[in-house]
Amino acid sequence: MTKDGGNNGKADKKAQQYGVTPQSVDFNDWYNEVVKKADLADNSPVAGAMVVRPYGAALWENVQRWLDDRFKATGHESLIFPTLIPMGFITKEADHVEGFAPELFTVSKIGTEELAEPYVMRPTSETIIGHMWSGWLNSYRDLPFLHYQWGSVFRAELRTKAFLRTSEFFWHEGHTAHADEGEARGEVRQQLDVYHEFCRDMLALPVVRGEKTASERFAGAVATYSIEGMMRDGKALQSGTSHYLGQNFSKAFDVKFQTREQKEAYAHTTSWAISSRIIGAIIMTHGDDFGLIMPPRIAPIQVVVIPVGRKDNFDAMVEEGEKLAAELRAQGIRVKVDKRDGVTNGFKYNDWELKGVPVRIELGPRDLEQGVVVVKNRNGKDKETLGRNEAVSGMTARLDAIHTWLLDRATDYMMEHTVKADSYEDLQAAIEGGNWVRAFHCGDAACEKSIKDDTKATTRNIPLDDAEFFNEREEGRCVKCDQPSPYGKRVIFGRQY
Numbered sequence: 001m002t003k004d005g006g007n008n009g010k011a012d013k014k015a016q017q018y019g020v021t022p023q024s025v026d027f028n029d030w031y032n033e034v035v036k037k038a039d040l041a042d043n044s045p046v047a048g049a050m051v052v053r054p055y056g057a058a059l060w061e062n063v064q065r066w067l068d069d070r071f072k073a074t075g076h077e078s079l080i081f082p083t084l085i086p087m088g089f090i091t092k093e094a095d096h097v098e099g100f101a102p103e104l105f106t107v108s109k110i111g112t113e114e115l116a117e118p119y120v121m122r123p124t125s126e127t128i129i130g131h132m133w134s135g136w137l138n139s140y141r142d143l144p145f146l147h148y149q150w151g152s153v154f155r156a157e158l159r160t161k162a163f164l165r166t167s168e169f170f171w172h173e174g175h176t177a178h179a180d181e182g183e184a185r186g187e188v189r190q191q192l193d194v195y196h197e198f199c200r201d202m203l204a205l206p207v208v209r210g211e212k213t214a215s216e217r218f219a220g221a222v223a224t225y226s227i228e229g230m231m232r233d234g235k236a237l238q239s240g241t242s243h244y245l246g247q248n249f250s251k252a253f254d255v256k257f258q259t260r261e262q263k264e265a266y267a268h269t270t271s272w273a274i275s276s277r278i279i280g281a282i283i284m285t286h287g288d289d290f291g292l293i294m295p296p297r298i299a300p301i302q303v304v305v306i307p308v309g310r311k312d313n314f315d316a317m318v319e320e321g322e323k324l325a326a327e328l329r330a331q332g333i334r335v336k337v338d339k340r341d342g343v344t345n346g347f348k349y350n351d352w353e354l355k356g357v358p359v360r361i362e363l364g365p366r367d368l369e370q371g372v373v374v375v376k377n378r379n380g381k382d383k384e385t386l387g388r389n390e391a392v393s394g395m396t397a398r399l400d401a402i403h404t405w406l407l408d409r410a411t412d413y414m415m416e417h418t419v420k421a422d423s424y425e426d427l428q429a430a431i432e433g434g435n436w437v438r439a440f441h442c443g444d445a446a447c448e449k450s451i452k453d454d455t456k457a458t459t460r461n462i463p464l465d466d467a468e469f470f471n472e473r474e475e476g477r478c479v480k481c482d483q484p485s486p487y488g489k490r491v492i493f494g495r496q497y
Ligand SMILES: [Zn+2]
Pocket: 441, 442, 443, 444, 447, 448, 478, 479, 480, 481, 482, 483
């Protein structure tokens, strides 16, 4: 084990010692090993389901906290619905049932009694929420309904991958109902923008805001918008969605009201979600061969203090570490003091690097005498010796700088791995090379499917005019079939998680 445990170019050797396969050797193995060894999640005895361990749960709670505050600040109220939904509800909206039928878990028995009408474990809650809304809604004065709930949903998966593909996953689902289309569409965009801001400012994830093509829409939606992020293997991860559902669900569930003019009208509804997949995005956007790199603003532990002492002065160093931690906590920084005895410093350094803690402070007796500490950023190679007080007072700025570094690195990676293609051969080659491709498309579902069959790439989205990336307006003809493109934009194609 290297003495300093730093990112000193011995990635392979260290990875072998610690047992994390380098990303370049096998990205999939790297991911699975990091999830397990960083104590984020474990396999469970339930097929397709994961167990989120405390470190992973702490990360998810930080995600929840920020989003929950923002939902409330934008006027939404949370509520709580049952996990079970009557089977008959799911079949009411034709596209919806077609989309979800193959993934449904069904409860058909209570004790030994067969149920006359089975229940399904909710795959999402539009149907039961629509049913209840129809009873709550009378007049235009009742609108809008601005609701959301936190919980888990169930969609059967054969091949499990922690956080990315599990039969039970965790999320919030936002559901709103409005008197008119304009207001509902405004809500859809507002929530998409909240997700975009969250990813950029809290997770250091650059994401592309755009509209999905018709064949990639949510089952039952009129329009689906997404934010798409690029992982370090060039694949896309749909990191959040926001849907305009038109009157499809309100007609299926009789969500209607008296207008100001005493006429009867159906509500315009929306739904939106970010799920526990976002943790997969954090891991795969920022991680390196040493393990995770937690974006500082969401990290469960932002700074780890490691007392470096011998037997006779270890306790005194721990005490000094606690004092330092208390000063950092007073600034609102999340700090852990690693008090483990009988474990080498090198082991501790590697352990916290694997877990991606943004900053490490080493505190030794000789340094303490001189009033200095040793500081190392997770994303850098070098250790710095700083005055103790300077290290404390500069910590928030240091964490911000790490955030910016991560965001810039991820943005550069996305830009370097996104190419324009104007011929089908170029598209195929670029996808094969692990890139996103920007190309014109005709919008025809069969044409889209033929590209997917050839390349395993799907349309990710069509960037919005105010998207941060790839938003320029351009006219062209379909890269596959040469029909004119209806979008006035290039579409992003990519393989996806
Ligand atoms: Zn085409």
